[in-house]
Amino acid sequence: MxxxxxxxxxxxxxxxxxxxxxxxxxxxxxxxxxxxxxxxxxxxxxxxxxxxxxxxxxxxxxxxxxxxxxxxxxxxxxxxxxxxxxxxxxxxxxxxxxxxxxxxxxxxxxxxxxxxxxxxxxxxxxxxxxxxxxxxxxxxxxxxxxxxxxxxxxxxxxxxxxxxxxxxxxxxxxxxxxxxxxxxxxxxxxxxxxxxxxxxxxxxxxxLRESLGRRRLEARLLAQAVSLHGGRVLYSVLTPHLLAEFGVPPQDTEGLIDVLRGIEGVDIACLVQPEPGAVRLSLRSQNSACPVNGIARQLGGGGHVLAAGARLPDVNVAQAVTALTEETRKVLGREAVGG
Ligand SMILES: [Mn+2]
The missing domain is CATH 3.90.1640.10 (inorganic pyrophosphatase (n-terminal core))
Structure with missing residues (x-):
């Protein structure tokens, strides 16, 4: 760099x-x-x-x-x-x-x-x-x-x-x-x-300091996280209900995705956030050979090579996860071919 x-x-x-x-x-x-x-x-x-x-x-x-x-x-x-x-x-x-x-x-x-x-x-x-x-x-x-x-x-x-x-x-x-x-x-x-x-x-x-509620929310996100593509992609669903359950304000979600990104073997981490009329995907890559800005762009969003996001209108969580599965498969496949 x-x-x-x-x-x-x-x-x-x-x-x-x-x-x-x-x-x-x-x-x-x-x-x-x-x-x-x-x-x-x-x-x-x-x-x-x-x-x-x-x-x-x-x-x-x-x-x-x-x-x-x-x-x-x-x-x-x-x-x-x-x-x-x-x-x-x-x-x-x-x-x-x-x-x-x-x-x-x-x-x-x-x-x-x-x-x-x-x-x-x-x-x-x-x-x-x-x-x-x-x-x-x-x-x-x-x-x-x-x-x-x-x-x-x-x-x-x-x-x-x-x-x-x-x-x-x-x-x-x-x-x-x-x-x-x-x-x-x-x-x-x-x-x-x-x-x-x-x-x-x-x-x-x-x-180094977080509220207990936020730390417990991080634990829940990890506990319910789902692996795709042999563990190279890890996602978790963050609903407004979950934020409320742990008393975390909606504007305090920055960095939550890092608990997924830091897991051994994960190239791409994703936080899936349903909101009224849409599902938001936050994407982080641990591997510049697996850029996430292209994935985000494909889904109507954008961002940096290692940090990007997209908002998918008129879909439910299952449809957003299907799109995530498909788009990450393409990127991981390209990386395998490219070396
Ligand atoms: Mn900035």
């Missing part, structure tokens, strides 16, 4: 110029946010305020406990309610692959009310949807891109912003355990620690 490098300078410059020309900015991220999304959203809002900009951010649901514990309070964040009347003059979308994945507040339409759109993202399957875009799939996290942007612009990052950005960098690299955690990531993490982020505190809260 090559170490992340700076993106084309003109893209970064375009984003910086765009930001300079705005006074009241709305910051959005993707639906069903993860640690990189929360870190990037909160870090951007704090940094914009420090730069003297008025800004607002939006999340449909409150932050999961693990993030609420470690991220600084961000008063600019609106939770689930319509935006106050504002004279917005631009929207920033962070860590979002495509237009349809943006978590939008009531009052902001699919055309973003015609406001100028600036997009910063690191997904390989990003589909351009902003007028001003900086997209670099070599970066491990959107938070890593924000660090470069801030360092270039101001040469420094404040301690609260550093805490947010390190949170995203940690979560998108699995605590420096994934293949994307190269030397560049470690150098950037060190820069964030130098800037005041509490690495040990973040590691503890993000990876």
């Amino acid at each position: 090559p170490s992340p490098t700076l993106a084309e300078p003109e893209d970064v410059r375009a984003v910086r110029d765009w930001l300079k020309g705005r006074a009241r900015i709305l910051v959005l991220t993707h639906e069903r946010p993860d640690g990189d999304a929360y870190g990037a959203l909160c870090g951007a809002l704090l940094a914009l305020r420090e730069a003297g900009k008025e800004c607002l951010g939006y999340l449909k649901l409150p932050l999961p406990q693990r993030y609420a514990r470690v991220l600084p309070p961000v008063p600019e964040l609106i939770l689930g309610t319509p935006l106050p009347r504002t004279g917005l003059d631009g929207i920033v979308c962070l860590d979002v692959t495509g237009l349809e994945r943006v978590e939008r507040p009531a009052g902001i339409d699919a055309n973003f009310n015609g406001l100028p759109l600036c997009v910063i993202d690191h997904h390989a399957d990003h589909t351009r949807f902003g007028q001003t875009e900086w997209v670099d799939a070599r970066q491990a996290a959107t938070c890593q891109m924000l660090l470069h942007l801030l360092r270039d612009a101001r040469g420094r990052v404040s301690p609260p912003v550093a805490a947010c950005l390190l949170t995203g960098l940690l979560m998108d690299t699995g605590g420096f355990r994934f293949a994307n955690a190269g030397a560049g990531v470690l150098r950037d993490a060190a820069a964030l620690v130098d800037a005041g982020a509490d690495l040990h505190g973040l590691m503890t809260s993000l990876f």
Whole structure:
């Protein structure tokens, strides 16, 4: 894995110029946010305020406990309610692959009310949807891109912003355990620690402490997991009922799939999540010869080589599992042929 490098300078410059020309900015991220999304959203809002900009951010649901514990309070964040009347003059979308994945507040339409759109993202399957875009799939996290942007612009990052950005960098690299955690990531993490982020505190809260309910839910998911293709694919079904049974909030499912991914012999792990009118498949690969982004794309979704997902409308769990069985068979078969 090559170490992340700076993106084309003109893209970064375009984003910086765009930001300079705005006074009241709305910051959005993707639906069903993860640690990189929360870190990037909160870090951007704090940094914009420090730069003297008025800004607002939006999340449909409150932050999961693990993030609420470690991220600084961000008063600019609106939770689930319509935006106050504002004279917005631009929207920033962070860590979002495509237009349809943006978590939008009531009052902001699919055309973003015609406001100028600036997009910063690191997904390989990003589909351009902003007028001003900086997209670099070599970066491990959107938070890593924000660090470069801030360092270039101001040469420094404040301690609260550093805490947010390190949170995203940690979560998108699995605590420096994934293949994307190269030397560049470690150098950037060190820069964030130098800037005041509490690495040990973040590691503890993000990876070493969970509620008993969540740990019991993980145990249940493992106990009911089903093997396919001689154990190379492992899936488990996570229903809203199961979340309720263990008292785990619906926005706190990030990382549950890792209990399946970590099992010996598993190349592809899948969490099957029925929701109203659809079944969502989250996919993780332990083996770059068995990419899951192609599977996700085949099923109408997308993502990275090793982490992807799809939402299958109008199917039940059995039909989703049949689709999973077929698509993973093709990928494992190709790998066997390819060597
Ligand atoms: Mn990300």
